[in-house]
Amino acid sequence: MAKAKANQKVHPLEELIRTERLPHIWCSGCGVGTVFSACLAAIQETGIDHKKFSMVSGIGCSGRGAGYVKLDSFHTTHGRSIPFATGIKMANPSLNVIVFSGDGDLFAIGGNHFIHAARRNMDITVICINNFIYGMTGGQVAATTPHMDRSATTPYGNPEMPFNLPLMAYASGATYVARWTMIHSRDLTDSFVEAINHRGFSFIEVLSPCPINYGRRNKIKSLDMLKLFADNTIIKNNADPAELDIDFKKGVVLGKFVDIDKPTPDENYEKVCMMR
Amino acid sequence: MSKVLAITGAGAMSEGMRQINPDVVPAFPITPSTQVIEDFSQFVADGKVDTEMITVESEHSAMSACIGAAAAGGRVMTATSSAGMALMWEMLYIASSMRQPVVMTLINRALSAPINIHADHSDSMGARDAGWIQLYAENNQEAYDNLIMAPKIAEKMDVRLPVMVCMDGFIISHCVQTMQLEDDDKVKKFIGGFESTYPVLDTENPSTWGALDLQDYYIEHKRAQHIAMKNAKDAIKKVSEEFADIFGRKYELFESYRIDDAERVIIAINSVCGEIKEVIDERREAGDKVGLLKIRSFRPFPYEEIAAALERVKIVTVLDRSESMGAYGPLFTEIRTALFDAPEKPMVYNRIFGLGGRELFMSDIHDIFEENKTYLETGKVEKMFDYLKVRGG
Numbered sequence: 001m002a003k004a005k006a007n008q009k010v011h012p013l014e015e016l017i018r019t020e021r022l023p024h025i026w027c028s029g030c031g032v033g034t035v036f037s038a039c040l041a042a043i044q045e046t047g048i049d050h051k052k053f054s055m056v057s058g059i060g061c062s063g064r065g066a067g068y069v070k071l072d073s074f075h076t077t078h079g080r081s082i083p084f085a086t087g088i089k090m091a092n093p094s095l096n097v098i099v100f101s102g103d104g105d106l107f108a109i110g111g112n113h114f115i116h117a118a119r120r121n122m123d124i125t126v127i128c129i130n131n132f133i134y135g136m137t138g139g140q141v142a143a144t145t146p147h148m149d150r151s152a153t154t155p156y157g158n159p160e161m162p163f164n165l166p167l168m169a170y171a172s173g174a175t176y177v178a179r180w181t182m183i184h185s186r187d188l189t190d191s192f193v194e195a196i197n198h199r200g201f202s203f204i205e206v207l208s209p210c211p212i213n214y215g216r217r218n219k220i221k222s223l224d225m226l227k228l229f230a231d232n233t234i235i236k237n238n239a240d241p242a243e244l245d246i247d248f249k250k251g252v253v254l255g256k257f258v259d260i261d262k263p264t265p266d267e268n269y270e271k272v273c274m275m276r
Numbered sequence: 277m278s279k280v281l282a283i284t285g286a287g288a289m290s291e292g293m294r295q296i297n298p299d300v301v302p303a304f305p306i307t308p309s310t311q312v313i314e315d316f317s318q319f320v321a322d323g324k325v326d327t328e329m330i331t332v333e334s335e336h337s338a339m340s341a342c343i344g345a346a347a348a349g350g351r352v353m354t355a356t357s358s359a360g361m362a363l364m365w366e367m368l369y370i371a372s373s374m375r376q377p378v379v380m381t382l383i384n385r386a387l388s389a390p391i392n393i394h395a396d397h398s399d400s401m402g403a404r405d406a407g408w409i410q411l412y413a414e415n416n417q418e419a420y421d422n423l424i425m426a427p428k429i430a431e432k433m434d435v436r437l438p439v440m441v442c443m444d445g446f447i448i449s450h451c452v453q454t455m456q457l458e459d460d461d462k463v464k465k466f467i468g469g470f471e472s473t474y475p476v477l478d479t480e481n482p483s484t485w486g487a488l489d490l491q492d493y494y495i496e497h498k499r500a501q502h503i504a505m506k507n508a509k510d511a512i513k514k515v516s517e518e519f520a521d522i523f524g525r526k527y528e529l530f531e532s533y534r535i536d537d538a539e540r541v542i543i544a545i546n547s548v549c550g551e552i553k554e555v556i557d558e559r560r561e562a563g564d565k566v567g568l569l570k571i572r573s574f575r576p577f578p579y580e581e582i583a584a585a586l587e588r589v590k591i592v593t594v595l596d597r598s599e600s601m602g603a604y605g606p607l608f609t610e611i612r613t614a615l616f617d618a619p620e621k622p623m624v625y626n627r628i629f630g631l632g633g634r635e636l637f638m639s640d641i642h643d644i645f646e647e648n649k650t651y652l653e654t655g656k657v658e659k660m661f662d663y664l665k666v667r668g669g
Contacts (some may be wrong), residue, residue: 059359059391059470077388078306078357079334109304109334109363136316141331153305153317153331 002264016040018070021106025064029207029215031182032062035129038185039100040069042192048096055098055219056085058105061136061210062129065100079110082117085124096125103130103144109161111143118172121200123264127192128165128203129182131210139213146246150217165205167241170258175200177258179244181207181229181249184254189254200264207252278459283539285416285448288455289355289381289441290315292423294325295463298379299470302330302341307393308445309383313355335360338369339378342408344441345378347485349475351427353378357445358385358399365403371438372407372501376583377430378427380408381423384546384597385445394633395444397545397598400574401606410575411507414531414549417455419443421525422572424458427467428515434507436473444547446633448553458523466522499603509576529578532585533571534560538567540648541586541622543611544595545571548629548636554664555641566645571607579614586615591623591652593644595664597630604661625657629664640665 011017017040025031043053055073057066058081066073076084085097099106106114106128117124133151134150141151141158144165148157168178176198180188187204195202209215209225220228230250237255246252263271283291289358291314293301301320303313320329328345332338338354346352356364361382371378382400384646386392400410409429413419419441426439443449474483489497509529516527531549534556535541542552549570559566569585569592586592592615603609606625627644629636644664650655 072441152314169538
């Protein structure tokens with residue numbers, strides 16, 4: 001692509017964006033773009049050579065991330081972003097592999113892969129944009145839709161209970177676990193930097209609005225959702241993962257919950273399986 | 277009351293499902309089949325059906341739950357597309373091998389990669405050996421009619437096979453067309469009650485499903501499926517006749533459009549046939565003897581019937597909307613097999629078109645008829661296999 005002219009203003013993340021793919025598909029009021037730019041800002045902030053990054057996305061609105069980022073990237077099939085990322089990391093352990101995906105992709109159709117990658121402490125960074133719904137296909141109930149919330153497939157309320165994602169990550173063996181909302185973009189960027197630098201399986205849940213397919217059905221206007229994120233959240237680092245259920249009436253806990261050191265699969269592989 | 281209404285293809289399928297009132301519908305959303313289940317879940321929520329709806333976590337689970345519910349003795353339906361059905365693949369075979377008469381709407385969409393959401397037949401053609409009956413439709417009326425007939429075909433005691441009711445993604449699934457929605461009671465009466473075979477919930481007579489079956493009996497079970505699929509051909513004909521008696525619309529295993537005195541014929545599947553008919557009408561006005569053979573039942577495939585229909589035809593262009601890399605298109609392969617034993621074989625050749633939703637316009641179809649005219653005049657098929665409307669071709 002042609003270099004920007006000297007007097008032309010350049011977007012600070014231009015180096016990392018395939019501008020020819022713009023405009024993006026995210027709806028107005030959607031939070032994916034904010035999380036995406038926080039992720040790119042974190043990549044820049046680490047100071048690591050861009051060639052040492054790879055981004056993997058699954059299916060869904062956030063899945064478009066892999067198409068917009070100017071890195072080696074993969075837009076995979078539904079639910080399989082973590083196995084792809086695992087393959088990339090095992091083939092080239094020097095890469096920083098970021099999975100940029102959504103709650104539907106990572107925790108419903110791909111849930112099995114998540115728990116096993118966490119169990120192995122695969123050295124990858126998993127960013128989950130949780131908008132409580134299957135946004136792209138039109139707002140069907142997801143494994144993260146709060147109990148009794150409405151969706152296209154539960155018009156009178158969701159009879160099921162949602163996952164507590166940080167608890168699942170912790171219980172499965174993740175060694176870095178955090179939760180933020182998309183309006184906490186500074187904390188989010190800092191958390192992404194930490195996660196990228198963390199050796200082992202890092203998981204960051206980012207709560208994000210889907211005004212079209214979640215907000216509309218649940219009578220939460222775009223700005224009100226952001227207000228909920230601002231007013232009904234509590235930052236409590238090292239909180240007990242069992243107490244992280246999402247209930248905005250009680251207040252949703254944000255922060256860094258887990259940051260521990262455990263060997264990664266390639267270290268263990270080296271120790272156990274290599275010929276001596 | 278029967279009524280004419282303007283509705284999308286996907287909407288038509290959910291209306292059909294409402295009338296059929298299945299016992300269980302397990303489903304997972306995937307574009308462009310999503311609306312079928314979305315509308316249907318509203319019917320469930322509004323109490324318009326008695327269905328147990330399960331919003332599962334993947335298509336693999338959806339088809340697994342379909343099989344479980346059918347084995348338990350229920351009438352079961354679902355809907356999917358493309359990668360969704362690809363994820364069901366393992367279970368597609370289980371459904372047909374366990375002889376569960378599940379009915380699935382398949383809104384045809386291209387398979388990844390690269391990811392694409394538009395119409396082609398790579399999903400259903402890939403599953404052509406999975407032991408499912410496959411019915412295709414040109415428009416939403418035909419898709420709805422196929423859906424209404426599907427449980428009756430699937431549940432015939434000498435068939436007991438699952439049915440895939442296919443239509444083109446977006447072109448039919450998302451476009452509003454007018455169609456005749458039949459009276460609820462009339463449809464229910466036509467379909468009748470569900471009769472279960474060896475239900476697992478019948479605890480007085482315990483049965484085991486899918487248990488280990490090696491060299492001793494596996495091949496007999498496969499042959500039984502083959503025979504059931506052969507029986508399905510008669511079942512489709514018979515159910516279509518009953519349907520015509522009650523609802524007035526006649527269907528065969530395939531549709532012959534202005535084929536009786538035609539010299540040059542296109543054979544195709546699904547929505548493109550509508551445009552082909554328009555072109556044929558235009559050319560017929562000018563005295564050009566052209567026709568269309570539109571496939572409705574791809575599995576079972578009506579070999580003898582097609583050979584007989586093409587008896588007096590001189591040249592056949594087979595349009596495939598899917599690829600079998602390294603081979604001819606799947607429809608072409610069947611058509612040429614059908615023609616092998618015919619005493620007078622027409623010239624026949626294959627064109628691939630419309631992968632990933634690329635449109636074939638009426639002018640393109642005129643071009644096809646011009647090309648096969650030249651082939652017929654020169655007596656030589658210049659190119660046996662080619663792509664239509666492709667860059668670098």
